[in-house]
Amino acid sequence: MRAAPMPARPRSVSSSLLLCSTLMLSAAAARADDSTGSGGSPPAPAASEPASPAPADAPASPAPSADATPAPVPEQPAPASFFPKRPKLDAFFTSYGELQFAYFNHGLNQNRARGSQRDSRVEFDTTRLVVELKGVLPDYGIEAEVEVEFEHGGTGTAMELEYEEFGEFEQELDKGGEILVEELFLSKKLGQNASLTVGRFYVAVGTLSEFSRPIDYLGTTRDEAETSIIPNTWDEMGLRLRYKFPWGLRLTGQLINGLDSTGFSSRNWVVGGHQRRFEVQRATDIAVVARVDVTHFEGFIFGASAYYGDTTRNRPKADLVKNCENANNEAEVAPCGYVSAPLTILDAHLSVRKGPWSAKALVMWGHLKNAEAISQRNARLSNLLGVQRTPVSDNALAAWGEVGYDIAPIVGLDADHQLFPFVRYDYVDSQFKPRAELFDNPRFRRSVYTVGIAYQLMNVAFAKVDFGHRRFGSAVFRPENTLRLATGFNY
Numbered sequence: 124m125r126a127a128p129m130p131a132r133p134r135s136v137s138s139s140l141l142l143c144s145t146l147m148l149s150a151a152a153a154r155a156d157d158s159t160g161s162g163g164s165p166p167a168p169a170a171s172e173p174a175s176p177a178p179a180d181a182p183a184s185p186a187p188s189a190d191a192t193p194a195p196v197p198e199q200p201a202p203a204s205f206f207p208k209r210p211k212l213d214a215f216f217t218s219y220g221e222l223q224f225a226y227f228n229h230g231l232n233q234n235r236a237r238g239s240q241r242d243s244r245v246e247f248d249t250t251r252l253v254v255e256l257k258g259v260l261p262d263y264g265i266e267a268e269v270e271v272e273f274e275h276g277g278t279g280t281a282m283e284l285e286y287e288e289f290g291e292f293e294q295e296l297d298k299g300g301e302i303l304v305e306e307l308f309l310s311k312k313l314g315q316n317a318s319l320t321v322g323r324f325y326v327a328v329g330t331l332s333e334f335s336r337p338i339d340y341l342g343t344t345r346d347e348a349e350t351s352i353i354p355n356t357w358d359e360m361g362l363r364l365r366y367k368f369p370w371g372l373r374l375t376g377q378l379i380n381g382l383d384s385t386g387f388s389s390r391n392w393v394v395g396g397h398q399r400r401f402e403v404q405r406a407t408d409i410a411v412v413a414r415v416d417v418t419h420f421e422g423f424i425f426g427a428s429a430y431y432g433d434t435t436r437n438r439p440k441a442d443l444v445k446n447c448e449n450a451n452n453e454a455e456v457a458p459c460g461y462v463s464a465p466l467t468i469l470d471a472h473l474s475v476r477k478g479p480w481s482a483k484a485l486v487m488w489g490h491l492k493n494a495e496a497i498s499q500r501n502a503r504l505s506n507l508l509g510v511q512r513t514p515v516s517d518n519a520l521a522a523w524g525e526v527g528y529d530i531a532p533i534v535g536l537d538a539d540h541q542l543f544p545f546v547r548y549d550y551v552d553s554q555f556k557p558r559a560e561l562f563d564n565p566r567f568r569r570s571v572y573t574v575g576i577a578y579q580l581m582n583v584a585f586a587k588v589d590f591g592h593r594r595f596g597s598a599v600f601r602p603e604n605t606l607r608l609a610t611g612f613n614y
Contacts, residue, residue: 238600264312371419380406422477565596
């Protein structure tokens with residue numbers, strides 16, 4: 124049996140028109156595809172009229188013209204620069220470092236009845252690393268300089284056996300290493316020959332204020348004489364004025380903070396007065412320094428310097444005051460005033476670098492007024508202050524000199540090398556002609572005889588070796604021998 128056929132559905136007019144439109148659009152799309160295909164006929168030329176005319180109510184755009192003058196563009200304000208304009212700056216970086224290896228035939232304790240005991244010991248030391256940065260504004264004659272020294276490789280704390288204090292242990296906060304800002308100042312040129320400086324700088328006393336780098340001296344260490352009675356590379360804060368006459372006379376004047384007398388001692392005279400124990404240096408007592416150097420003769424510098432300043436009111440406590448019966452003003456710390464203890468230091472110095480010769484020499488004398496009053500008060504200081512508390516002498520004397528001769532050409536080395544066999548002599552007496560009440564201890568009168576050889580490569584690298592023999596002011600004390608090797612760089 125066959126199924127009956129489905130009845131045909133009548134099509135409406137709108138459906139027919141929609142179908143025709145769809146077929147016409149499909150045919151047009153197919154022709155377009157053929158015209159763009161790779162294998163088809165070439166594309167028809169573009170129509171000369173736009174595909175859709177612009178609306179009649181659209182605003183007409185002005186036709187561009189080749190010779191028309193462009194409309195002026197309003198000037199926009201320049202954006203603010205993130206970095207403001209700065210003047211020209213010349214920057215310089217220098218540095219030097221020193222390593223040392225030493226052999227000693229004696230122990231550390233020099234305060235025994237016959238001096239230090241015989242001992243064989245070796246020490247290695249990262250003596251110092253110094254970095255210096257200098258910036259100069261040549262258009263304004265302004266210079267800024269900062270110098271930082273790293274001593275013994277770092278910072279830390281350590282316990283020290285202090286023989287000056289009867290073998291007492293002391294906590295040394297700066298042992299194991301130090302980081303010191305030795306120079307930080309601003310300087311302004313005043314004309315061609317003068318300059319004014321404010322900040323921290325070296326005190327213009329002795330030879331080490333001018334010649335502190337390892338290539339400046341021939342020995343493996345800085346001279347023992349100078350560093351035994353005044354601070355090593357002594358730096359303070361204040362003002363400095365320099366003037367150099369055209370014919371080779373250089374004058375230096377300084378106004379700086381004075382020393383602190385709580386650190387004065389028998390062995391090292393005023394070395395401990397350098398205010399490094401506290402964060403802030405006291406400048407209640409101001410010191411003045413005057414120095415003159417003659418540089419007229421090529422290769423020679425010689426001159427003299429003087430230091431004068433009180434040392435009482437820079438003590439951590441106001442404990443060195445005058446006693447008086449009528450002191451009834453409790454509102455004042457020192458109703459009768461302070462005990463004045465000015466310090467005077469004089470020196471004459473010489474430096475030679477002429478041809479194959481290299482030499483340096485210094486004589487230094489110092490006087491401390493009211494040294495007995497300082498000693499009596501220091502004897503009652505607290506151990507926590509970290510000072511030696513031994514009586515300080517009224518006077519001190521130091522002298523040293525070294526001379527070397529460059530034999531590099533003799534042994535066949537070219538001009539880049541320098542080889543100086545040298546001799547050095549140090550003498551220091553930190554109790555030179557003391558007051559009658561103070562025993563003139565020969566233990567503090569020392570002479571050091573040194574021989575050695577120093578090699579330098581273009582003032583950049585160096586190596587030194589020397590042998591030192593130290594004798595004391597009495598034959599009772601055993602002499603001491605030291606062999607040292609030092610090497611490092613300077614740039």
